[in-house]
Amino acid sequence: MSKLPHITTSIFTVMSKMAAEYNAINLSQGFPNFPVDERLSDILARLAKENVHQYTPMAGYPPLMNKIANLVQSSYNRIINPDLELLVTAGATQGIFTSILALVKTGDEVVILDPSYDSYESPVLLCNAKPVRVTLNDDYTPNWESIEKACSSKTKMIIINNPHNPTGKILTENDFLALEKLLSKYPEIIVLSDEVYEYITFEERHISAHTKDFLRNRCIMISSFGKSFHITGWKIGYVVAPEYLMxxxxxxxxxxVFSVNSISQAAISEYLDVVDVNLLGKFYQEKRDYFQKLLQNSRFDLKPCEGTYFQVASYATISDEDDIAFCKKLIIDHGVAAIPISTFYSDNKDQRLIRFCFAKDDFTLESAAKKICNI
Known part of the structure; x- marks a missing residue:
């Protein structure tokens, strides 16, 4: 008997496979198609000939652990103990899965805010716990009244995603005030803050949970080098949590996994000495702005994008089809792949919205935009 009977092939796999079959431009799955920073690839090439191919310590490569602690301090003015409060993981998703599996027990409840990343719910179910899905407002702001109603003495964890995938929304100071008020009523709730796009924000820098004193002792932070450094295939991230949770x-x-790929840890450790994470927002903002400019004469209504490398677009004036059917037609008839937003909801809420990934080189964006504008 299946432990996850309702889980099928992910929409990301489905759309990427269709894109390949129909030779469509793939703006669906969230991975960049431009080259890795030459400084990083040069470091990797050199290290390949050095003695960095055996197991690292379970929690991570010590020099990298220290560099991450320095990064957290420089980015958020938070001092962490790398030996006690830090873990390098095989991607952010493994960090999420491991944290939930470690802390959520049979009968617990976990609040998930929809639309949500599809890897949140499955580990909750594998713990024989209950995912409680709460829908965000139509403008993708949290409905704190609904969130509070969803909490109870059974609530073990609430998962927040900031900047938010798929919508590009970032939480405000008022959101954190509301979260603080909620947690004061439920002192046993742990927060899992998925901040894998933390350095990819635009006009406003996102407010990290790292900066909130009231969260320090009850929050698990999830970060991703794969997202930050355009190396999604390396599958390397890290988790910060107070010692008792860690x-x-x-x-x-x-x-x-015991320990994470050794050479990638060594390479990123060196790369952190030369890269400036604060430039990532500017880099992706230019791509966002260019993509939006390319689509300004299309029939799509582009929604605000405050962070991440995803652009949500409405096709409501183009078609009455459901968003999954529309995305399949977009691939087959027009040669562009996108992701239907309804698949991020537990109830498949369909608002005629789709998600494009703009983490692509200019030629890809231009080629895709030309096809999109002909719709």
Missing amino acids: KEIKKVHQFL
């Missing part, structure tokens, strides 16, 4: 997370991690 002890439990490490117990699961050591039996899940």
